[in-house]
Amino acid sequence: MSTRSDRRTRVTVLVALGANVVIAAAKAVGGLAVASPALLSEAAHSVADSMNEVFLLAALRRSRRPPDRRHPFGYGKERFFWSLLAAVGIFVMGGCFSFYQGVEALRGGGAEDLGGYVAGLVVLGVALLAEGGSLLRALYQVRKQGGAGSGLRDPALRTVVAEDGTAVLGVTLAAAGMVLHMVTGQVVWEAAASFAIGALLVYVAYRLGRDARAQLVGEAADPEASERIRALLRAQPEIDSVEALFTMKTGLDTALVAARVDLAPGMDSERVEDVAVRIKQSIADVVPEAEQIFLDVTDHRAPEAREAWESPAATGERGGA
Known part of the structure; x- marks a missing residue:
């Protein structure tokens, strides 16, 4: 992959990082203010994504170092190592915390005052727009680099696409859970949304981790x-x-x-x-x-x-x- 492609990937990762930092802060403030487990699960999701984008930036920089005496075949596999760390981050920071929020919602009953949920839904609406924009940017680069077959060979770009796609679906699940909680007064809907977000993140983490592992242990060429x-x-x-x-x-x-x-x-x-x-x-x-x-x-x-x-x-x- 050329240096130009690396620069485009770096821009894509930076766009996703900027969107996730702002969104994570908004979700966390909104989730704490209204005690919404679904919104807090999405906040943890965005925090995990932000940390992962830092890992991916490190992968882009470190994997291009030239070979030396200790590493005669170069540092290309650093790309896969940092992608594996990103998968672990999604699993631990996103998936596990979402399951925890779902359990806490069922145990504690959730918020009694649902008045602030409107503001929470506004936060999720803004997050949906930001995550959607970041996803469109990533998909545009995939198309520029040859479509799904060639463009998604890069684990950094593949991780951004997976994160942004999961984020769009996660925001939709969180919003559905909050709306159903408001309509029915049953916190079980938000708990279910948290569990669904957690399961989604665990699955994505598993897929990304499996791909990174295959490449780290010595995957054959095409x-x-x-x-x-x-x-x-x-x-x-x-x-x-x-x-x-x-x-x-x-x-x-x-x-x-x-x-x-x-x-x-x-x-x-x-x-x-x-x-x-x-x-x-x-x-x-x-x-x-x-x-x-x-x-x-x-x-x-x-x-x-x-x-x-x-x-x-x-x-x-x-x-x-």
Whole structure:
């Protein structure tokens, strides 16, 4: 993903952060003033979203650091780590607090004076507009970056879309619970809204956390990219067979490629090295995200050919050829 895309994502995250900070304060004040469990649940939701956007800003900055001695494959996976923290934040600060508010509402009976609920509903109306605007901004960027398939590869952008979409639905649930409480006088409606908001946040946190976990533990590159690499290797006249092909995402738009191949007989060491360099460059051209490419030959090859195949010029990071 380009630096320009990162800048657009940063703007999207900042828009969401600004909206959530203001909304969280308004919801908290309104919820405390009228003792509305649904409104307080939504306040906790917005606080969690605000903290998560701080995590996402850290992810955008730290994941672009260049490789160094301690991290030779770079810091691309920082993007996934901070996204995992954001998922945990949604679960703990948003989901658990919403369940707590629902339980407290059932135990305590809720507010006796519902006069302030009109102001609370106004707060939720403003929040709906702000969250909707932030969601539209995020969806616009997704479309600019290639639609749901490509645009949502970025965990930072995916988290913002999930948070804003959940926020719009959460505000709607909270408003419905408050209105039904006002009409019926039964706090159970607000408790139900709090439980629904909590369940929604836990589900979103689970989905985001599952995706981040898969990428942190070493998820393979896109299957289509792997098939392109395999087809390219099989098409080389110097390769008899592809014994194994391994790929792993090392960042949002970078991957490691390792292939074990059986070479055709009769090549001298110098030709083997030239072939390896050419194949490595071909892989980099076909799959631009292949930042590190390693080629290995099966053991039955002649020792001198194997040594040439594994030389620094024939294997290692892209650009070394």
